[in-house]
Amino acid sequence: MNMNTRPKLTLDANEGVAHVAYRLNEVMAIYPITPSSPMAEFCDQWASEGKKNLWGTIPSIVELQSEGGAVGAVHGMLQTGSMATTFTASQGLLLMIPNMFKIAGELLPTVFHVTARAVATHALSIFGDHSDIMAMRATGWAMLGSASVQEAPDFALIAQAATLRSRIPFVHFFDGFRTSHEVQKIEMLTEADLRALIDDQLLAENRTRAMSPDHPVLRGTAQNPDAFFQAREACNPFYAACPDIVQQAMDDFAKQVGRAYKLFEYFGAPDAEHVVVLMGSGCEAAHETVDYLNARGAKLGLVKVRLYRPFDSKRFVEALPRSVKTIAVLDRTKEPGAAGEPLYQDCVAAILEGMANRWGNLKWLPKVVGGRYGLSSKEFTPAMVKAVFDNLAAEKPKTHFTVGINDDVFHSSLPLDHNFSTEPDDVIRALFYGLGADGTVGANKNSIKIIGEGTENFAQGYFVYDSKKSGSMTVSHLRFGPKPIRSTYLISRANFVACHLPMFLEKFDMVKPLVPGGTFLLNTPYSKDEIWSKLPTPVQESFIAKKAKFYVIDATKVARESGMGGRINTIMQVCFFALSGVLPRDKAIESIKYSIKKTYGKKGEEVVAMNLKAVDNTLEHLHEVPVTQRVNGSGDLLPPISLDAPMFVKDVLGRLTAGEGDELPVSAFPVDGTFPTGTAQYEKRNLALDIPVWDEKICIQCLKCVAICPHATIRAKIYEPAALANAPKSFKSADSRNPEFKGWKFTLQVAAEDCTGCSLCVDVCPARNKTEAKLKAINMRPQAPLRLPERDNWNFFLVLPEMDRRKIKTTQLRQQQLLRPLFEFSGACAGCGETPYLKMLSQLFGDRAIIANATGCSSIYGGNLPTTPYAKNAEGRGPAWCNSLFEDNAEFGLGFRVSIDKQKEFATELVKQLAPQLGDDLVNGIVNADQSDEAGIYEQRERVTALKGKLSKFNSPEATLLLGLADQLVKKSVWIVGGDGWAYDIGYGGLDHVLASGRNVNVLVLDTEVYSNTGGQMSKSTPRGAVAKFAAGGKAMGKKDLGLIAMTYGHIYVASVALGAKDEQALKAFVEAESYAGPSLIIAYSHCIAHGIAVDMGVGARQQKLAVDSGQWLLYRFDPRRTERGENPLQLDSLAAKAKIQDFLLSENRFKMLTKSKPDSAKQLFAQAQVDSDRRWKFYQYLSGRDLKTNGNGQAAPQPAATVDQQP
Amino acid sequence: MNLTTTYLGLKLRTPLVAAASPLSEEIDNIKRMEDAGASAVVLYSLFEEQLRMDRAELVRHLEQGTESFAEALTYFPEPESFHLGPEEYLHHIAKAKKATRIPIIASLNCSSTGSWTKYAHQIEQTGADALELNIYYIPTDCTLSAAKVEQTYLDILKAVKAEVKIPVAVKLSPFFSNFAYMAKRLDEAGADGLVLFNRFYQPDIDLEALEVKPNILLSTPMAMRLPLRWIAILYLRLNASLAATSGLHRATDVLKTLMAGADATMLCSVLIRHGVQQISTIEREMVAWMEEHEYESVTQLKGSLSQKNCADPATFERAQYMRAISNYPLPSINR
8 A cells, every 4th residue: 555645644642542443443431531531532522423433333432430330341342242442541440450351361352542551559640651551461461562652553453453363352552641642743544454454254253252142152150170270271372372463463564554563673783782671652762862872883772562461472582682781671660579570570581481492592691680760751761761771881780770760768760861862953842831721732733733744844742731720831842853753751952942921931940941042932011122121030141141042922912902812822833933944934824824724613713813813913023032141130030839838848849849840859758648738828829810809898798709719818807906916008907797796807818829810709799889889899900019918918817816616606607717728729720619618628627627539620639749738727737638549439438437436436445444543524524525516626625635644644555555546536527528420420339338338427529510630521410411521412311319319318418509509508518417427418519610611700609500590400408317306307498490491501611512513402402401400399399398297198207217327 | 354465575464473582493483373373484583793702602611721731631522513603593594494384584683794795695595585684783882973873774784685685674773863764764775674673682780789680571562652653654655664563462553553554563572471372363353353343454454544644643743742741641649
C-alpha cells in the first residue's frame, strides 16, 4: 500500500488508540478513570453519532458502575463471542485483576487499552508509571507496550491481531499523560490496514467457541486437587506460541504499513559495551540520547521491550550485542522489598538462562544492574539517560539505583549533569504559560495541527496542568522540527516563551528556560513604552543577560474589542506565528483562519467572525520592546507562600508551589504520606480581579454570603466593642443586629488575597440599597487597589476573638455562620457548589471530625499537594482527613467508627477500673457525660484534661494505656464524604452496607449529578435528559433515588438538601444528622461547572433555587427519631413546584445542549422529566402525609420496623 | 353563512386566524387549530437574537473550564454538529405545511438587516404561504429621531419585499407619532398587510426582591379597543390588508373588529387561556349572532362601522375622548 494515502493527523495517543479500538470491537464496557477516560469518551461519542466499526455496525457501549463491573461485563461479552474491550488505568486496572485471571484462564481473546498510571500508595497520583501494569503481570495476559504516540495505535492493531491468533488476552499499555496526552503528528491506519491484519476467519472461530444454548457447554467449574494443577498447565502451548505470533503480527504490520517492530528491539552501536533496557515512553528519550552520544563517539545501546508478557527470554538475549559488558534495566515502578523491580528480575533471569543455553551472542556474563526512574510521570531526560550510562561505565556500577531524584536518605540516586542536553538546533521549542481555560492549550493544539498537517515538519505538544481547579496555570511545551521528535520530556531550553497572564511573570521565573537570543512574548495592559520598568527586576536582568528579543501585546484588549471576552487564545496564537517564523507569516494567518472556520463553524457564524476579527486586529498591536541596559524593575519575584508560614510549609510546600518540587530531596518528605493541615492559608493566590466589598449600612447581617462562599473567604464575627481598639483605619464594623448580642460589634470581612471573585456571595445577598437598588450589602469592586488595606484588615479580623461556641444557636444560620470554618481557601473551582457544605460541616463539627473522603473532586481540592484547606482552630483541633480509595470510602469510614467506638469503650472500662484513684466525681462525670451539645462536649474536654493530668502522675499499666486513649472519651464525629460517582455507582455496595450496619456514621454525598473530577461522565445520579460524557445523546433513564432507597431501611437519617435554595433546611439537616446516634445520609445538591452554568459568575445558588422551585430537586428530612415518637419520620421541606421542569432544564447547558444536538430526543426526555417530577412529588407528598397513628384502615399502626442499634 | 375573507391575498375560510404564540411550537397544536376552525396559522417568531444568544451561550459553556485541569480537559461531549441556525424553524414550517391544509404564515424577528432578507428567503423556500415581519423594537436612544426609527421599518420591509414573492405583513406597535402616516408609508413600501398591534413584554417591579422582572400578561378584552380604533380609521385608506390582534377573546370582539374593517382577526391570549378549541366556539357564536341579526357574510360586515361608514366618524378621533369623559358616570366619593 502506498504510504502517502494514509492520513497524517495530529492527535494524542488516547485518540489514536480509540480510533483502532472502536473499529475493531463490537461491544465495550467502560468506566472513567484518568488518564484513560478520553478513549472511552471518544468511543461513546462516535457510537452516539452512528459511526460504524470495521464490519459495518455501530459498537454497543455500556457504562458500568466501576472497573470491577466493566471487566465483569467484558468477561460476559467475551464468553458470548463478541469482540469486546475496555479502557482503564491504575486502581481501575487493579479492580479488574480478578476477572483478568478468569479471562486469561479461559483463553478469551481481547485487548484492554491501559494508560499506565501510578497506583496510590502513600499518596494518589494520576500520572504515569508502570506500577499498575506490573500489578497485573501474574494474570496470564500478554502485555504489549507502546512507547510513542505513533506506536500506540500501531500496537493497538498488532495486539488485536495477536489476540485473535493466539487466543491470549492482551493488555496494550502506554504511559499515562506522557504518551496518552502527548500530541504528535502521526500516520493513521486505514481500514485496509486493519483488514490486512484482522482475519475474519479467526473471528468466526471465536464465535463457534461462544456460550450458546444452541451448543451448550459448561465453563467456570470448580476443580479439586486431582484436576486443577494439570488443567492449569494445559494452556502452556498457547503461551509458548504467543511471542512468535506477536512477531508475525508485527511483520505483517510492517509489510502492510511499512513500520517494522520487534518484540525486543535493539538500537545503537553494534559493538556497544553498555546497554540500557526499558519499556514505555522512556525509550524515546533513551533512543535520542544513545543516538546523540554515539554520534559523538560513544558505543552505547538500548533495548526497547515491546512484548513484556509472555517474556521471550531467548529473543531478549538474542537482542543483546555480543560486545555488551554492563546492562542497566530500568523500571518505571517500585516494589519495596523485592530482590529488584520486575523488568530487572526478568532480564537477570533471562540472561542467566541464556548463558546456560548459549542463546544469542553473549560471550560472557554481563553485569546487570537495576534502577528506578520516572515514577508518577517524573521527568526522564537525556541527562538522566546519560547518568545511567555513566554509571554503567563506572568501575563498580551502582545497582538498585534511582535516577531523576536526589535521594539523600538512602543514597540510591545517580548524580546528574544538569547541563547535558541533546536538543538539536533544528527543532523550534516554544513554551506558553497560560491561565487555565483561557484557551491557550486549545490554541496550541491547534498550532500543532496547523504545522503538523500543513507542512512537512514534525510536531509535538505536551501540556502541564495545575492541581488547582481555579486560577490555575497551564504550561504548553511545543516542539517543531524536520525529523521525528523523540523528546519525551519537558522543554528546558526554549527559543520562544510566551506569558499569557501578566501576573504569572511576577511569580514564576519564566525567563530561565529561554535560550540566549530567544524571543519572549508578554500579554500586558502596559504599552511598549511603559512595560520595561513594570517588569520584576530579575526578569529585566535575565533579558539583558540573554540578549532576549522582547515583545508585548495587550491581548486582553484586542480580545475584548473583537468580541471575544477574556479568550486571548487566537490573538496569542497569531503572535506566536508572527514571531517564531515557523511558517511564513501570510501562510500562517491563512491557516489560522482556515482552522478557525473548521473549529468554530458548527458553533455559529458569530464565533467564527469574532475570531477572524481578532486575527486581523492582532499584528498592529504587537510591539517589540527594546531590551535596554537599565535595571529599574518592580522588585523581586513574589514569594510563593507567605513569609510567616511555618518552616516545613515554606521550605517544602512552598517550593512545590513555586514549581521547584523536582529539586526537593527525599529527606524533605514525610516517610508515610502524612502532612500538616491548615496550609492553604499561606498560599495567597490573589486570583480575583474583583472582590466583594461590604456596605455595613445596608447589611442585615443574615450571613447568607458567608454560608455560600465556596472558599471561606468572606467571614463574620461579633465581638465586644473594646476589641476594635487597634483596628486598622479602613477596618469596618457595625452594631450587631443580633438581639442576643446587643451592644456588640459586627464585621463582615473578606480575605482579599484568597477570594476567587466568583461573586456567589453578592448573588445571594438579599439586602438592597434603598436609593440605588442595583447595589447590595456587598458589591464587587476591583481587587488591586484594595489588596494591601484589606490584607491588614483581614489580619486584624483574624485576631478578633472567636465567639464562644457554647453561646451559638447552631440551627440559626445567622449565628451558626459565626463559627470559624476549618475548611478554607481550597483549590476548588471558583463558585464551587460542593465546598460550602464541607465548610458548614467544618464549622459545626470540625473540631471533632474525622473524615473519610472518596476519591474525586473533594479529595483533590481537599488533599492534592501542595497545600490543604483543612484547618485547625486556636486549640489545634480540626478535621483529620484521609482518602482511601474511590470504591471503598464508606467502609473506610465505618472502620474509623468501629475503631473509635472500641477505643472509647476500652477507655471507659479503664476509667472505671481506675475509679478508686481518679475519684467518683470525675469518673461519673466522664462515664455519664451528656455530649449532645457544645457545652456538654466542652465540659467533657475539661474532664478529660483533668483526667490526663491525674493519669500522668500515676504509674500503672492501666494509666499508661488510658493516657493513650483518653481523648476518645470526647465525642468524635465520623464523616464519610464523596461525590455521586462514589455514592451512587462505584461505592454504592459499600455505602448500602455501612448504612445498613446501624453504626453512627454521617455520610455526606456532594451530588453534582455527574463525575465532575474526571470531566463530566454520567453517573446513576445524572438526571434524565442531561447530556454528559457516556450519555452524549442525553441520559435516557431517570435519576436513581438514593434517599428513598436509604429510607426504606427505616433506621437511617436521610436528608436531601440544597444550600443555595434553603440554607437553614440544610443546616438543620447537618445538625440533626450528626446528633442522630445511627447512620445518617445527607444528599447535598451541588451545582457544578459540569452543569454548564456560569459557575464563576455566581449563578450557582440561583440554579439550586430553580432546581427546587421547579421540583427537579426535593428538599426533605427523614428522621427515625420521629417514628419513635409516633410521628411521620418524613418531613417534606419543598413546596409544590412553582415552575415547570423545562424552565430549569433550559437554564443549564447540560440539558439545553440536547435541544441543539438532538432536538427530538430533548423534547421527549424533557416531557418525561416533567412526568418524573410530578410523580416524585406526589409520592413524597403521600409518604410525608401519612398518619402513622393508623395503618390507613383505621386500625392502630404497627410498631416501627427498625430501631437504632445504639452503639457505645 | 359565508365567512370567507381575503387576507394578504390569501382566501381564508373565516377571518379567525391563530396569532403567533408559543402554541404553534407544537405541530399537534397547529393541527388542532386547523381542526377547531382556524383559517390560517401564524407561527411563533423566529428570533435571530435568540439564535445568536443561544450560540454564544453554547460556546461559552462548552469552553468554560476546559483545558485547565488534567483530569477534566473538557466537561461535555461535543457532537459533530449542532442545530443552531434557523433550520429548526424552517423544518417546523415544512412540517406544519405537511400536517395541515390551511395557510401557514411564518413570523420573523431579526436584529440585523442582512439577516431579515436571508431568513425571509429561506422561509419562502421552505413553503410558507406568507411572512409576518415582527419588527419588535423599542428605541431608547434619546438622540434617535422618530424619522430614523420609521425609516428602519421601511428599510427592512423594502429589503424583504425585494427578496421574496410571498405576501409580507408587518406586525406593529402603536407607538408612532402619527400611526396613520406610518401605516400609509408601509403600505406604499409594499406591505401586503398590517397586523395591529404587537404586545410587548412589560417590565414589572418585585417589591419584595426590589428587582425589575419582565413578564407578559395575557390580554384582556379591553385591549381590543386600540386595534379597533386604528383599523376603523385605516379602513379603505390603504391597499394593504388589515389584521386585528390584541384582546380578541369573544365572538363579539371579532364581530366588532370586522365591523371596524379588519380582514382577519387574530386570536392569541384566548387560546392560551382556554385552549385551541375556543376557535370553534367563537366561530359558532359569531355565526349565531350573524344569523340572529340576519347578516349573510363577513364581507357584508366588514368595515360597516369603520370611520368612513359609521354615523359619527369623529368618534374615532381625539375629540370623542373628551366627550367620553364627560359622559362617564363619576363614582360617588361615598360609594
